[in-house]
Amino acid sequence: METKTTKEKKELTVEQQINRRNFISFAGFAVLAGSAFGGWRWLSNSPEETAGITAGAKAPLRRALNNTELIFRNFFSSNHLVKTYPKSRAAKHVRVNSDIGIESNKKFDPATWKLEIVKKGGEILQITLDELKKLPKTELIYDFKCVEGWDQISHWAGVKFIDLIEHYHLGEYTQMQYVGMETPDKAYYVGIDMPSAVHPQTILAYEVNDKPLPLGNGAPLRLIIPVKYGIKNLKRIGTITFSNTRPRDYWAEQGYDYYSGL
Secondary structure, three states: OOOHHHHHHHHHHHHHHHHHHHHHHHHHHHHHHHHHHHHHHHHHOOOEOOOOOOOOOEHHHHHHHHHHHHHHHHHOOOOOOOOEOOHHHOOOOOOOOOOOOOOOOOOOOHHHOOEEEEOHHHOEEEEOHHHHHOOOOEEEEEEEEOOOOOEEEEEEEEEEHHHHHHHOOOHHHHHOOEEEEEOOOOOOEEEEEHHHHOOOOOEEEEEEOOEEOOHHHOOOOEEEOOOEOHHHOOOOOOEEEEEOOOOOOOOHHHOOOOOOEO
16 A cells, blocks of 8 residues: 555656756757857858858858758759649739839830840840740749748749740750849849759740730749749849859849759
């Protein structure tokens, strides 16, 4: 028969075990919190990266972002396709999040627009919208993702970037590492790694929801590249270039990740 003293000892032992676990939990939390705070202070006190193609980030953070890019690029495959959706899931009103590079909408005349592709030796290939529309049309309905945290299923249509490359006999340029794109006013610009640029779901879009692009969405032609965050999806493409070094990139110059892959 269990005595009162024995019962009290067992209850005390259980209470001691609970207190011990609580102490270990709180101590572990304190250590982790202290480590996180120490890491934050270390990073905040670290020098900024040397400004160049990228800028605005702490040097250790930029090194981490560059190393992450290498990992992503080593495992990137054009066989991996983003999830697509039926038209019924597409937003009726596509969100307009920024007008950098298209602020001059009131002065812009789409009829005068031509896509310019800079070739070797400085030769410039000019392509009209009507010429682009003669190429095979591709539709894409996917979940557009922004680095700000929002996303929206949207319906786009246009010509695959790789189809443009093949039609105009620019295949040799795909052996280069990067594609650069800029708005006609040069105010917004992006650098895209070549594997992402020639991904089968990357398109130069001239329609949204079966209608011509509105000015606010980048008319007459914009980049839709599902394997990247929205900051890489350039509105109103004016110029396309190719290079083996990183082209300039608007948000990478503000401290963001240059690769910006999903």
